[in-house]
Amino acid sequence: MRNLSSYPSVFFFEKLETIPLALKRFMWHIRNRMNIFNQMPRNHSLLQRWQKISFRLVLAGLLVMGPALSADDLKPEHKALIDAALPKEAPAEPGKPRRILVTNLAMRDGMPWQGSSHAIIPVHNYAFDQMGKQTGAYEAVFSNDVEMFRPDTLRQFDAVCFLNSVGVLWEDEELKQSLLEFVASGKGLIGIHDAIATFVQYPVYDQWPAFGQMLGGTENGGHPWNGEPMMIQVEDKDSPITAAFGGKSFQIADQAFQLQEPVFRDKLRILLSIDVANTVSPSRVLPVRQDDMDFPIGWIRSYGQGRVFYNGFGHNAHVFWDPALLEFTLAGIQYALGDLEADDTPRQ
Numbered sequence: 001m002r003n004l005s006s007y008p009s010v011f012f013f014e015k016l017e018t019i020p021l022a023l024k025r026f027m028w029h030i031r032n033r034m035n036i037f038n039q040m041p042r043n044h045s046l047l048q049r050w051q052k053i054s055f056r057l058v059l060a061g062l063l064v065m066g067p068a069l070s071a072d073d074l075k076p077e078h079k080a081l082i083d084a085a086l087p088k089e090a091p092a093e094p095g096k097p098r099r100i101l102v103t104n105l106a107m108r109d110g111m112p113w114q115g116s117s118h119a120i121i122p123v124h125n126y127a128f129d130q131m132g133k134q135t136g137a138y139e140a141v142f143s144n145d146v147e148m149f150r151p152d153t154l155r156q157f158d159a160v161c162f163l164n165s166v167g168v169l170w171e172d173e174e175l176k177q178s179l180l181e182f183v184a185s186g187k188g189l190i191g192i193h194d195a196i197a198t199f200v201q202y203p204v205y206d207q208w209p210a211f212g213q214m215l216g217g218t219e220n221g222g223h224p225w226n227g228e229p230m231m232i233q234v235e236d237k238d239s240p241i242t243a244a245f246g247g248k249s250f251q252i253a254d255q256a257f258q259l260q261e262p263v264f265r266d267k268l269r270i271l272l273s274i275d276v277a278n279t280v281s282p283s284r285v286l287p288v289r290q291d292d293m294d295f296p297i298g299w300i301r302s303y304g305q306g307r308v309f310y311n312g313f314g315h316n317a318h319v320f321w322d323p324a325l326l327e328f329t330l331a332g333i334q335y336a337l338g339d340l341e342a343d344d345t346p347r348q
Protein backbone atom coordinates (compact mmCIF):
# COMPACT_ATOMS: atom_id res chain seq x y z
CA MET A 1 0.00 0.00 0.00
CA ARG A 2 1.22 3.49 -0.79
CA ASN A 3 1.36 5.74 2.18
CA LEU A 4 2.54 9.28 1.62
CA SER A 5 1.58 10.30 5.12
CA SER A 6 3.84 12.87 6.70
CA TYR A 7 1.53 15.11 8.73
CA PRO A 8 1.13 14.38 11.55
CA SER A 9 4.73 13.15 11.42
CA VAL A 10 4.59 12.70 15.17
CA PHE A 11 2.50 9.60 14.73
CA PHE A 12 5.58 7.92 13.32
CA PHE A 13 7.29 8.15 16.65
CA GLU A 14 8.39 4.54 16.50
CA LYS A 15 10.59 5.39 13.57
CA LEU A 16 13.79 6.58 15.23
CA GLU A 17 14.71 9.09 12.57
CA THR A 18 11.51 11.03 13.18
CA ILE A 19 12.08 11.59 16.90
CA PRO A 20 13.85 14.94 16.51
CA LEU A 21 11.13 16.10 14.12
CA ALA A 22 8.41 14.88 16.46
CA LEU A 23 9.94 16.70 19.40
CA LYS A 24 10.38 19.84 17.34
CA ARG A 25 6.74 19.77 16.24
CA PHE A 26 5.56 19.02 19.76
CA MET A 27 7.53 21.97 21.14
CA TRP A 28 6.16 24.15 18.35
CA HIS A 29 2.64 23.22 19.34
CA ILE A 30 3.36 23.90 22.99
CA ARG A 31 4.91 27.30 22.22
CA ASN A 32 2.85 28.61 19.34
CA ARG A 33 -0.26 26.66 18.76
CA MET A 34 -1.49 25.51 22.12
CA ASN A 35 -0.67 28.74 23.94
CA ILE A 36 -1.65 26.81 26.98
CA PHE A 37 -2.01 29.79 29.29
CA ASN A 38 -2.91 32.62 26.95
CA GLN A 39 -5.62 31.67 24.49
CA MET A 40 -8.52 31.47 26.90
CA PRO A 41 -11.18 34.13 27.26
CA ARG A 42 -10.53 36.42 30.23
CA ASN A 43 -13.81 35.50 31.84
CA HIS A 44 -12.81 31.84 32.24
CA SER A 45 -12.70 30.80 35.87
CA LEU A 46 -9.57 29.27 37.33
CA LEU A 47 -11.29 25.87 37.27
CA GLN A 48 -12.24 26.25 33.59
CA ARG A 49 -8.68 27.23 32.81
CA TRP A 50 -7.26 24.18 34.57
CA GLN A 51 -9.80 21.92 32.91
CA LYS A 52 -8.77 23.23 29.54
CA ILE A 53 -5.06 23.01 30.34
CA SER A 54 -5.37 19.40 31.52
CA PHE A 55 -7.33 18.51 28.38
CA ARG A 56 -4.62 19.99 26.19
CA LEU A 57 -1.90 18.20 28.11
CA VAL A 58 -3.71 14.87 27.62
CA LEU A 59 -4.01 15.64 23.90
CA ALA A 60 -0.32 16.46 23.81
CA GLY A 61 0.39 13.11 25.46
CA LEU A 62 -1.65 11.24 22.89
CA LEU A 63 0.07 13.19 20.17
CA VAL A 64 3.50 11.95 21.20
CA MET A 65 2.64 8.42 22.31
CA GLY A 66 0.10 7.51 19.68
CA PRO A 67 1.15 4.81 17.27
CA ALA A 68 0.91 5.35 13.53
CA LEU A 69 -1.81 3.03 12.34
CA SER A 70 -2.11 1.95 8.74
CA ALA A 71 -3.39 -1.06 6.84
CA ASP A 72 -0.09 -2.76 7.72
CA ASP A 73 -1.27 -3.03 11.35
CA LEU A 74 -4.26 -5.14 10.38
CA LYS A 75 -4.93 -8.21 12.53
CA PRO A 76 -4.81 -11.47 10.52
CA GLU A 77 -8.35 -12.45 11.54
CA HIS A 78 -9.69 -9.10 10.29
CA LYS A 79 -7.74 -9.42 7.06
CA ALA A 80 -9.30 -12.84 6.45
CA LEU A 81 -12.81 -11.49 7.04
CA ILE A 82 -12.26 -8.57 4.64
CA ASP A 83 -10.61 -10.76 1.98
CA ALA A 84 -13.63 -13.06 2.03
CA ALA A 85 -16.10 -10.18 1.76
CA LEU A 86 -14.48 -8.03 -0.96
CA PRO A 87 -16.48 -7.66 -4.19
CA LYS A 88 -15.10 -9.86 -6.98
CA GLU A 89 -15.74 -7.26 -9.63
CA ALA A 90 -16.72 -3.63 -9.99
CA PRO A 91 -20.20 -2.73 -11.27
CA ALA A 92 -18.68 -0.53 -14.01
CA GLU A 93 -15.62 -0.57 -16.23
CA PRO A 94 -13.36 2.40 -15.32
CA GLY A 95 -13.18 4.93 -18.16
CA LYS A 96 -9.45 5.20 -17.42
CA PRO A 97 -7.13 4.23 -14.56
CA ARG A 98 -8.52 6.07 -11.52
CA ARG A 99 -6.67 7.41 -8.47
CA ILE A 100 -8.26 8.44 -5.19
CA LEU A 101 -6.57 10.51 -2.48
CA VAL A 102 -7.70 9.09 0.86
CA THR A 103 -7.20 10.85 4.18
CA ASN A 104 -7.81 9.69 7.77
CA LEU A 105 -6.59 12.95 9.30
CA ALA A 106 -8.16 13.72 12.67
CA MET A 107 -7.67 17.14 14.27
CA ARG A 108 -8.75 18.82 17.47
CA ASP A 109 -7.90 22.31 18.69
CA GLY A 110 -5.53 22.71 15.75
CA MET A 111 -3.58 19.60 16.66
CA PRO A 112 -3.57 16.07 15.25
CA TRP A 113 -5.26 13.64 17.58
CA GLN A 114 -6.68 10.15 17.61
CA GLY A 115 -10.35 10.42 16.73
CA SER A 116 -12.95 7.93 17.90
CA SER A 117 -12.41 5.79 14.79
CA HIS A 118 -8.63 5.63 15.18
CA ALA A 119 -8.53 1.97 16.21
CA ILE A 120 -10.21 0.77 13.02
CA ILE A 121 -7.94 2.68 10.60
CA PRO A 122 -6.12 -0.57 9.70
CA VAL A 123 -9.46 -2.23 8.91
CA HIS A 124 -11.00 0.45 6.74
CA ASN A 125 -7.80 1.42 4.96
CA TYR A 126 -7.09 -2.18 4.01
CA ALA A 127 -10.68 -2.72 2.82
CA PHE A 128 -10.65 0.51 0.79
CA ASP A 129 -7.25 -0.24 -0.71
CA GLN A 130 -7.97 -3.85 -1.63
CA MET A 131 -11.42 -3.11 -3.02
CA GLY A 132 -9.79 -0.85 -5.61
CA LYS A 133 -6.87 -3.18 -6.33
CA GLN A 134 -8.80 -6.41 -6.68
CA THR A 135 -11.56 -5.02 -8.88
CA GLY A 136 -9.35 -2.64 -10.85
CA ALA A 137 -11.80 0.18 -10.09
CA TYR A 138 -9.18 2.56 -8.64
CA GLU A 139 -5.83 3.00 -6.93
CA ALA A 140 -6.01 4.45 -3.41
CA VAL A 141 -3.25 6.80 -2.24
CA PHE A 142 -3.34 7.33 1.54
CA SER A 143 -2.05 10.55 3.03
CA ASN A 144 -2.66 12.72 6.07
CA ASP A 145 -0.56 15.53 4.61
CA VAL A 146 -2.81 18.54 3.98
CA GLU A 147 -0.33 19.79 1.36
CA MET A 148 -1.69 17.03 -0.87
CA PHE A 149 -4.80 19.18 -1.25
CA ARG A 150 -2.97 21.98 -3.13
CA PRO A 151 -4.27 22.35 -6.70
CA ASP A 152 -1.09 21.02 -8.37
CA THR A 153 -1.15 17.79 -6.37
CA LEU A 154 -4.89 17.37 -6.32
CA ARG A 155 -5.19 17.43 -10.08
CA GLN A 156 -3.39 14.06 -10.25
CA PHE A 157 -6.47 12.47 -8.65
CA ASP A 158 -9.97 11.64 -9.85
CA ALA A 159 -11.55 11.85 -6.40
CA VAL A 160 -10.76 12.51 -2.76
CA CYS A 161 -12.06 10.38 0.08
CA PHE A 162 -12.51 11.54 3.67
CA LEU A 163 -12.35 8.13 5.31
CA ASN A 164 -13.23 8.70 8.96
CA SER A 165 -11.44 12.03 9.01
CA VAL A 166 -12.69 14.30 11.78
CA GLY A 167 -12.31 17.87 13.03
CA VAL A 168 -10.99 21.02 11.40
CA LEU A 169 -8.31 19.66 9.07
CA TRP A 170 -7.11 23.07 7.90
CA GLU A 171 -7.90 26.78 8.07
CA ASP A 172 -5.92 27.69 4.94
CA GLU A 173 -8.17 29.55 2.47
CA GLU A 174 -6.22 28.36 -0.57
CA LEU A 175 -6.73 24.73 0.48
CA LYS A 176 -10.45 25.36 0.98
CA GLN A 177 -10.77 26.90 -2.47
CA SER A 178 -8.69 24.12 -3.95
CA LEU A 179 -10.98 21.35 -2.67
CA LEU A 180 -14.22 23.08 -3.68
CA GLU A 181 -12.90 23.82 -7.15
CA PHE A 182 -11.53 20.29 -7.55
CA VAL A 183 -14.94 18.72 -6.99
CA ALA A 184 -16.88 21.39 -8.91
CA SER A 185 -14.56 20.94 -11.90
CA GLY A 186 -15.88 17.41 -12.47
CA LYS A 187 -14.06 15.28 -9.90
CA GLY A 188 -15.44 13.18 -7.07
CA LEU A 189 -15.88 13.56 -3.32
CA ILE A 190 -16.37 10.45 -1.19
CA GLY A 191 -17.26 10.75 2.49
CA ILE A 192 -17.29 7.77 4.83
CA HIS A 193 -18.90 7.94 8.30
CA ASP A 194 -16.92 10.60 10.27
CA ALA A 195 -16.50 12.62 7.05
CA ILE A 196 -19.74 14.32 8.11
CA ALA A 197 -17.93 15.44 11.30
CA THR A 198 -15.06 16.90 9.28
CA PHE A 199 -14.52 20.66 9.56
CA VAL A 200 -16.71 20.29 12.63
CA GLN A 201 -15.56 20.75 16.19
CA TYR A 202 -17.79 21.03 19.22
CA PRO A 203 -19.42 23.43 19.97
CA VAL A 204 -19.34 24.87 16.42
CA TYR A 205 -20.57 22.27 13.98
CA ASP A 206 -20.17 24.08 10.71
CA GLN A 207 -16.68 25.55 10.97
CA TRP A 208 -16.45 25.57 7.20
CA PRO A 209 -20.07 25.71 5.98
CA ALA A 210 -19.13 25.31 2.30
CA PHE A 211 -17.68 21.86 3.03
CA GLY A 212 -20.89 20.67 4.69
CA GLN A 213 -22.94 22.12 1.85
CA MET A 214 -20.82 20.26 -0.68
CA LEU A 215 -20.93 16.95 1.23
CA GLY A 216 -24.68 17.31 1.72
CA GLY A 217 -25.00 18.14 5.39
CA THR A 218 -23.33 18.79 8.73
CA GLU A 219 -23.73 16.58 11.76
CA ASN A 220 -24.81 18.13 15.04
CA GLY A 221 -25.83 17.00 18.48
CA GLY A 222 -24.15 13.63 18.76
CA HIS A 223 -25.48 10.25 17.76
CA PRO A 224 -29.18 9.34 17.89
CA TRP A 225 -28.09 5.69 17.70
CA ASN A 226 -24.72 4.60 18.96
CA GLY A 227 -24.22 0.91 18.38
CA GLU A 228 -27.84 -0.25 18.62
CA PRO A 229 -29.18 -2.30 15.69
CA MET A 230 -30.90 0.02 13.22
CA MET A 231 -33.34 -0.92 10.48
CA ILE A 232 -32.15 0.55 7.19
CA GLN A 233 -34.57 1.13 4.34
CA VAL A 234 -33.51 1.29 0.72
CA GLU A 235 -35.10 4.47 -0.60
CA ASP A 236 -33.69 4.38 -4.10
CA LYS A 237 -34.41 0.78 -5.07
CA ASP A 238 -33.65 1.30 -8.77
CA SER A 239 -30.23 2.86 -8.25
CA PRO A 240 -27.28 0.72 -9.37
CA ILE A 241 -25.58 1.88 -6.18
CA THR A 242 -28.08 0.05 -3.94
CA ALA A 243 -28.22 -3.10 -6.10
CA ALA A 244 -26.47 -5.14 -3.39
CA PHE A 245 -29.53 -4.87 -1.12
CA GLY A 246 -32.06 -6.11 -3.69
CA GLY A 247 -34.52 -3.44 -2.52
CA LYS A 248 -34.84 -5.07 0.91
CA SER A 249 -34.46 -3.39 4.30
CA PHE A 250 -31.68 -4.71 6.51
CA GLN A 251 -30.55 -4.43 10.10
CA ILE A 252 -27.11 -3.25 11.17
CA ALA A 253 -25.53 -2.14 14.43
CA ASP A 254 -23.44 0.98 13.91
CA GLN A 255 -23.24 4.62 14.96
CA ALA A 256 -25.46 7.16 13.21
CA PHE A 257 -25.19 10.92 12.88
CA GLN A 258 -28.00 13.46 12.57
CA LEU A 259 -27.93 16.49 10.29
CA GLN A 260 -28.52 20.01 11.55
CA GLU A 261 -29.98 21.37 8.29
CA PRO A 262 -33.77 21.91 8.45
CA VAL A 263 -34.06 20.96 4.76
CA PHE A 264 -31.68 18.73 2.80
CA ARG A 265 -33.77 16.49 0.55
CA ASP A 266 -34.04 19.27 -2.05
CA LYS A 267 -30.33 18.85 -2.80
CA LEU A 268 -29.68 15.14 -2.20
CA ARG A 269 -30.63 11.86 -3.75
CA ILE A 270 -31.11 9.75 -0.63
CA LEU A 271 -30.19 6.11 -1.19
CA LEU A 272 -30.58 4.71 2.34
CA SER A 273 -32.18 6.02 5.51
CA ILE A 274 -33.04 4.79 8.98
CA ASP A 275 -36.49 3.23 9.26
CA VAL A 276 -37.34 4.94 12.55
CA ALA A 277 -40.65 3.11 13.03
CA ASN A 278 -38.80 -0.22 13.06
CA THR A 279 -35.75 0.81 15.10
CA VAL A 280 -35.35 1.35 18.86
CA SER A 281 -36.06 4.93 19.93
CA PRO A 282 -33.22 7.35 19.29
CA SER A 283 -31.67 9.55 21.95
CA ARG A 284 -30.51 13.17 21.92
CA VAL A 285 -32.52 14.04 18.83
CA LEU A 286 -32.12 17.68 17.74
CA PRO A 287 -35.31 19.81 17.82
CA VAL A 288 -35.09 20.20 14.05
CA ARG A 289 -35.07 16.41 13.65
CA GLN A 290 -37.80 15.79 16.21
CA ASP A 291 -40.06 17.52 13.70
CA ASP A 292 -39.36 15.19 10.78
CA MET A 293 -37.44 12.22 12.29
CA ASP A 294 -35.55 12.11 9.00
CA PHE A 295 -32.18 10.32 9.24
CA PRO A 296 -30.59 9.63 5.85
CA ILE A 297 -27.45 7.48 6.01
CA GLY A 298 -26.34 7.26 2.37
CA TRP A 299 -26.76 9.63 -0.55
CA ILE A 300 -25.36 11.00 -3.76
CA ARG A 301 -25.53 14.46 -5.30
CA SER A 302 -24.02 16.46 -8.08
CA TYR A 303 -21.83 19.43 -7.20
CA GLY A 304 -20.99 21.70 -10.14
CA GLN A 305 -19.64 19.28 -12.73
CA GLY A 306 -18.60 16.84 -9.99
CA ARG A 307 -20.22 14.11 -7.93
CA VAL A 308 -20.50 13.41 -4.20
CA PHE A 309 -21.13 10.08 -2.47
CA TYR A 310 -21.65 9.89 1.30
CA ASN A 311 -21.85 6.59 3.16
CA GLY A 312 -22.70 7.02 6.84
CA PHE A 313 -21.71 3.50 7.90
CA GLY A 314 -18.22 2.86 9.20
CA HIS A 315 -17.85 3.38 12.93
CA ASN A 316 -17.73 -0.33 13.67
CA ALA A 317 -15.14 -2.56 12.07
CA HIS A 318 -17.66 -5.19 10.91
CA VAL A 319 -19.05 -2.70 8.38
CA PHE A 320 -15.88 -3.27 6.37
CA TRP A 321 -16.33 -7.02 6.12
CA ASP A 322 -20.01 -6.92 5.24
CA PRO A 323 -20.22 -7.99 1.57
CA ALA A 324 -23.36 -5.96 0.75
CA LEU A 325 -22.03 -2.80 2.39
CA LEU A 326 -18.72 -3.16 0.56
CA GLU A 327 -20.56 -3.63 -2.75
CA PHE A 328 -22.67 -0.53 -1.96
CA THR A 329 -19.53 1.45 -1.11
CA LEU A 330 -17.73 0.38 -4.29
CA ALA A 331 -20.72 1.36 -6.44
CA GLY A 332 -20.90 4.76 -4.72
CA ILE A 333 -17.18 5.27 -5.26
CA GLN A 334 -17.58 4.46 -8.96
CA TYR A 335 -20.44 6.96 -9.19
CA ALA A 336 -18.18 9.62 -7.63
CA LEU A 337 -15.41 8.71 -10.07
CA GLY A 338 -17.80 9.22 -12.98
CA ASP A 339 -17.66 5.56 -14.06
CA LEU A 340 -21.09 4.39 -12.84
CA GLU A 341 -24.20 6.20 -14.09
CA ALA A 342 -26.80 6.82 -11.43
CA ASP A 343 -29.75 9.17 -11.28
CA ASP A 344 -28.78 11.86 -8.77
CA THR A 345 -31.85 14.05 -9.18
CA PRO A 346 -32.97 15.11 -5.69
CA ARG A 347 -36.19 13.45 -4.44
CA GLN A 348 -38.37 14.17 -1.43
Ligand SMILES: [Zn+2]
Pocket residue numbers: 116117193194255314315
Ligand atom coordinates in the same frame (compact mmCIF):
# COMPACT_ATOMS: atom_id res chain seq x y z
ZN1 LIG B 1 -17.98 7.20 14.61
